[in-house]
Structures are given as C-alpha cells and as structure tokens.
Amino acid sequence: MEITLGHTPDADDAFMFYGIASGKVRSGFAVKHVIQDIETLNRRALKHELDVTAVSAHAYAYLNDYVILKSGGSFGLNYGPIVITKKGSSKVTTPEQLQKATIAIPGKMTSANLLLKLAIGGRFREIEMSFEAIPDAVATGKVDAGLVIHEAQITFDKTKFASALDLGRWWSDNMGGLPVPLGINVASTRTMSKSQITEFSDIFTKSIKYGLDNIDAAVRYAMQYGRGQPKETITKFVKMYVNELTLNMGRSGKQAIERMFEIAKEKKIIDADVAVKVV
Structure with missing residues (x-):
C-alpha cells in the first residue's frame, strides 16, 4: 500500500x-x-x-x-516554546502586557499559540509568520514579542533577546507535572x-x-x-x-x-x- x-x-x-x-x-x-x-x-x-x-x-x-x-x-518535560522580546524592553514583561502586545506566532493552529493564550488568560494581537522570521521581526521592532519554537527555543541570541515567558515551565508548574x-x-x-x-x-x-x-x-x-x-x-x-x-x-x-x-x-x-x- x-x-x-x-x-x-x-x-x-x-x-x-x-x-x-x-x-x-x-x-x-x-x-x-x-x-x-x-x-x-x-x-x-x-x-x-x-x-x-x-x-x-x-x-x-x-x-x-x-x-x-x-x-x-x-x-516537553518542563520546557517548551518561549516568548522572546528585545533585550532591555520593559513593554512586555507581564501577562497583562502580553495581552496588549503584538506578538509574532508560527501559526494559528500551533500548540505554542494555544499554550500562550492559556498562559496569559486571553487573546492578543497576533501576526502569523514563518517561525524562522520571528526573531528578526522582534529585533527590528515589527512586533513587540515573538513566540519561538523548534531549535530557536535553545539558540536564540541572549545578547539581543530576553525570555518574557517560558511556556514549558508555566505548563509544568500549573498542570501537576503533566508533559507539555x-x-x-x-x-x-x-x-x-x-x-x-x-x-x-x-x-x-x-x-x-x-x-x-x-x-x-x-x-x-x-x-x-x-x-x-x-x-x-x-x-x-x-x-x-x-x-x-x-x-x-x-x-x-x-x-x-x-x-x-x-x-x-x-x-x-x-x-x-x-x-x-x-x-
């Protein structure tokens, strides 16, 4: 077959x-x-x-x-997608600020997108784009924050970006240790x-x-x-x-x-x- x-x-x-x-x-x-x-x-x-x-x-x-x-x-086992912002930015550091932010996402049906909505308790202004383009969109100010998946979770440039929300850690802390x-x-x-x-x-x-x-x-x-x-x-x-x-x-x-x-x-x-x- x-x-x-x-x-x-x-x-x-x-x-x-x-x-x-x-x-x-x-x-x-x-x-x-x-x-x-x-x-x-x-x-x-x-x-x-x-x-x-x-x-x-x-x-x-x-x-x-x-x-x-x-x-x-x-x-994920206490790790997963991460929301990144430009280093030094104070615009998006809380769930309330993320709700009002413009965030680049790698797809509306991705689990990362759903987990982010669950974590911040609501919707946000989303811009859908290729996951590979998200760090540049954050760096150039096209968006306030970016939702990174795949190997970008561990390779994003920490001299340029900060982690605003670790969704893997959030899930593990709030779901009784269930995997992400x-x-x-x-x-x-x-x-x-x-x-x-x-x-x-x-x-x-x-x-x-x-x-x-x-x-x-x-x-x-x-x-x-x-x-x-x-x-x-x-x-x-x-x-x-x-x-x-x-x-x-x-x-x-x-x-x-x-x-x-x-x-x-x-x-x-x-x-x-x-x-x-x-x-």
Missing part, C-alpha cells in the same frame, strides 16, 4: 523517521514523504490530503476522522483501515526505537534539516523532543492533550469537547 506521510523539515521529525527513510526498518508500505512546515501540515490535515501526518496537538481539535498514533509525539503537549502524528480513518493504521503505528515505533539505538547515525541524517546548527545543538534538541513519551505517549501524554483542550474550552478558545483517540 502506498501512503503519503507528512512531516516537518525539522531535526526531531527527521530523527524519528530515520529508520523508515534509511530502509533499516522494513514495512509493507510504499511511503511518499511530504516535507512541509507544521502549520502547512495542519491545514492539509483539515482537508484530508495526507494519510499519516505530523500535526500540532492543538490542530487535532479541528480534525475529523483522524486518530492519534501512540508514537511520534513531541512533549506540542506535536502529534495522526492517521486518516478515511483512507486507512484500522489494521493498516495499527501496522503503520508499529513500524513507526520501531523507526523511533532504531534512531534512539543508533543515535549518532540518526543525528547525522537529521542534520540535513538542522538549518546550519552544529551537531551538538541538534543532538541536544533531538534528545529534548525524542524522549520516552515519543515511543509511547501513554496515559500521561493523552491526559496532557485532554487537559489542554479542557482548559481551552473553559476559556472559550475552542467551542466543543474534543475526544482524544489514540491508537
């Missing part, structure tokens, strides 16, 4: 799929890789254009006829049978396990998506977001996603209850 498989041009996603892409993990699927940024994949999932795809956990609230795979999730829900992988129940989804899920788990067991080779492969960052940085980033919950999100991962949606509904950010279905 041929399937379309969407994932981002990011080191952690590439690391997870190394076993499959390298042929070290065999499967009965002919995989067509579709590599695009996470917000594009979120939108494509809304249109059911892909059989299996990475999406933001937030985006799952708007999807129909998809189930979450137990493996491949990106969960960021990215998930979903499979379409319109184009794949239950047995096909289960089979692919098992293969995907094996691919992640192969990467973790062969970390140097998998990181070398992932570096083609490292945007010029040194191997040490890519290794650190991969180890942050490919952890034990990536192999199997288990009860705590599912609870984290459910809790995020419960709070979002309480705050009227999403309209309805979300049934979180994990294979």
Whole structure:
C-alpha cells in the first residue's frame, strides 16, 4: 500500500523517521514523504490530503476522522516554546502586557499559540509568520514579542533577546507535572483501515526505537534539516523532543492533550469537547 506521510523539515521529525527513510526498518508500505512546515501540515490535515501526518496537538481539535498514533509525539518535560522580546524592553514583561502586545506566532493552529493564550488568560494581537522570521521581526521592532519554537527555543541570541515567558515551565508548574503537549502524528480513518493504521503505528515505533539505538547515525541524517546548527545543538534538541513519551505517549501524554483542550474550552478558545483517540 502506498501512503503519503507528512512531516516537518525539522531535526526531531527527521530523527524519528530515520529508520523508515534509511530502509533499516522494513514495512509493507510504499511511503511518499511530504516535507512541509507544521502549520502547512495542519491545514492539509483539515482537508484530508495526507494519510499519516505530523500535526500540532492543538490542530487535532479541528480534525475529523483522524486518530492519534501512540508514537511520534513531541512533549516537553518542563520546557517548551518561549516568548522572546528585545533585550532591555520593559513593554512586555507581564501577562497583562502580553495581552496588549503584538506578538509574532508560527501559526494559528500551533500548540505554542494555544499554550500562550492559556498562559496569559486571553487573546492578543497576533501576526502569523514563518517561525524562522520571528526573531528578526522582534529585533527590528515589527512586533513587540515573538513566540519561538523548534531549535530557536535553545539558540536564540541572549545578547539581543530576553525570555518574557517560558511556556514549558508555566505548563509544568500549573498542570501537576503533566508533559507539555506540542506535536502529534495522526492517521486518516478515511483512507486507512484500522489494521493498516495499527501496522503503520508499529513500524513507526520501531523507526523511533532504531534512531534512539543508533543515535549518532540518526543525528547525522537529521542534520540535513538542522538549518546550519552544529551537531551538538541538534543532538541536544533531538534528545529534548525524542524522549520516552515519543515511543509511547501513554496515559500521561493523552491526559496532557485532554487537559489542554479542557482548559481551552473553559476559556472559550475552542467551542466543543474534543475526544482524544489514540491508537
């Protein structure tokens, strides 16, 4: 069976799929890789254009006829997206100031955007742009603050920028130690049978396990998506977001996603209850 498989041009996603892409993990699927940024994949999932795809956990609230795979999730363990401001700025240092600020975001359906709304207790003036463009937008004053994701969480220039809000720390401090829900992988129940989804899920788990067991080779492969960052940085980033919950999100991962949606509904950010279905 041929399937379309969407994932981002990011080191952690590439690391997870190394076993499959390298042929070290065999499967009965002919995989067509579709590599695009996470917000594009979120939108494509809304249109059911892909059989299996990475999406933001937030985006799952708007999807129909998809189930979450137990493996491949990106969960922060007391870390996550960060709101940065220009060094020395006093304009945005409190939740109340962030509500009134203009903030660059990497996509409306990103989990980072939802977490920010939950953390500051309301909406804000948002400008959507490529995640790569956000630091420059902050530096040039186009926006008051920027919501950074991916490796920018650990590589932003601390001589130019300050952290105004660490969303990973905020979540962990307020949610009883639940992991920070960021990215998930979903499979379409319109184009794949239950047995096909289960089979692919098992293969995907094996691919992640192969990467973790062969970390140097998998990181070398992932570096083609490292945007010029040194191997040490890519290794650190991969180890942050490919952890034990990536192999199997288990009860705590599912609870984290459910809790995020419960709070979002309480705050009227999403309209309805979300049934979180994990294979």
